[in-house]
Amino acid sequence: MKTTFKVVSLAASLLFAQAHAGEIVVIGNSNVPKMDSVTIQKIYTGKVISVSGISITPVGVKSGTTARNTFLQGFLNQDEEKYTAYWTVRRYIGKGAPPAELSSDAEVINYVQSTPGAVGYIDEADLKPGMNVIARSKGGSQSGLGGVQDFIGNLQVKPNSEYSVLSISAI
């Protein structure tokens, strides 16, 4: 139990320390459920096409934008070069094309809100009331659920374990 408390304290400290970093949020159409960062990673690498029975259509913004770079780093742990190389290979082994690239956060918002199953990432500053935020980057100022889960996940603690429950209640 003592160990548990230390882990939770550390998680909470890390969370609050990064709470105001100005991060990327992943939004989804109203029919898209909340997800963890691993699922987001699998969606944007083409390995997951449906979640909870809902077909997912990811979109991104064009290369060179801050939102894209931050998203790639935060969710995929990749830079533009690695991401492009990954999809170049994946495309030419016949396993599909990369997510469509839109030109701005505004386009992403419009597309996601009007397309069932769509997900996209935008700068947190562009969030508007009523948007369905399904995930945030590891350091984002979210409710804390995803960040702590990611942190605890890195410690290889099983979901729904004592740690998870305590961490939620601690935030």
Added chain:
Amino acid sequence: MNNQTTKTCLALSGAIMASLISITASAVETSLSGFGTLGYAQSNQSYNYERFINSNGTVKRDSIFGLQADIKFTDEIGATVQGKIAPSLSSDSGWASTLSWAFASWRPANDWLVRVGKQRVGLYLYSESQDVGETYDFAHLPTEMYSISPSTDYVGASVSKTWNPSIGEFTLDIYSGTISTNWRIYQRDNVQIPGSSMQPGANFKNISVNSSGFALTWLRDEDKYRASVQTQTTAIDPSSPAYYSQLTGAQINSQLTGATSGSAYSALPQSLTTTVNSVVVTLGTEIHLPQDFRLIGEYGRRQITNALNGIDTTGGYLALLKDVDAWTPYVSYAQIQSRADALSLYQAMNSDAGLTDLTFGTVPQVTGAVNTINASQRVLADGLLAYDQKTIALGTSYRLTPTQKLKAEWARTHIGVASSFVDAPAGGNVSNQNIDVLSFSYNFVF
């Protein structure tokens, strides 16, 4: 599957794609992309190596340009079409545009993928993307490995299943299909053997390859491991007389009244066939090491189960690469070798010893046929497709942008007994010789 089945399969997949396009035209999303390599290679020898490379230089070994369309009909159903322009596989003189891929895909769940149509077998580490030079760092994928199978394309069906245990990602691909392609046999001597369809120079024999097998790929972080097993039945089109079935030892012997067996003739297969059954086993790995080193190695074995032929080979390579910013220098060693008894047969047929060892009952009756016998022996040797070569290569790639690479390589290939990658000069042999090849290429995708 035979050619008729191939055509039926292609027509079926085409019809499915056409139907899907018409039904869901309003919802279709299409993603277009392209790739290309502009390559130049030059050797220090006057004869051709790998079809085109000689001391005059060529752009034809590595240059290729292609376009690909990925079409998404629904979230689960799509199609991929890839066309390319590259040096022809049915002649040495021209370029040809071919449809490399044309398949419909159905992904009923995250971890299942079904594909029908023309696609590519994951036989080697870089099989699927071997036409796209931008996707790997070698200036040229080692011929010693990437020639183990006459084709990695097929028209048929495949099913892929993926698992994600804690130790990485496993993908099992199971496939079956057929492809019609050409086997290139170079006849070096300027002779026409009576009854033979072989002509001096490059001969392209149409073959039909039925293949079935599986490939298991394990991705662990950035490391990749692959093992595959494939069974092949390769048949030579009856309309293109098979080198297996004509100009046989029996035919030659029929010209030799009273001739008894000699070393060459006795080594010839007793029964000849126009169908070759083979099993191809490949293993490959790409491992990331400390200090940004990478180790890439592949091994391939093609075992012919019903005939004695030079294509019964063992091949592979080992390469060490290091990523230094945009540079990736590498060193590699590759080797391919026909099985020992096939090489022995090649040597017996290729040398005049085959004739001198013969014991003729009535010498005067056969002396007039001596030149024909020797020439036919060498033609048979060419048709045996023997391989015995090893290559050491030093090269580098330089990443201009995430979608463009420059590559350069120096390679020294040592030909042992013989190699069918070499077009030996008329009347001569290329054995125990080195071929130095310098290659440069610009590779891109868009």
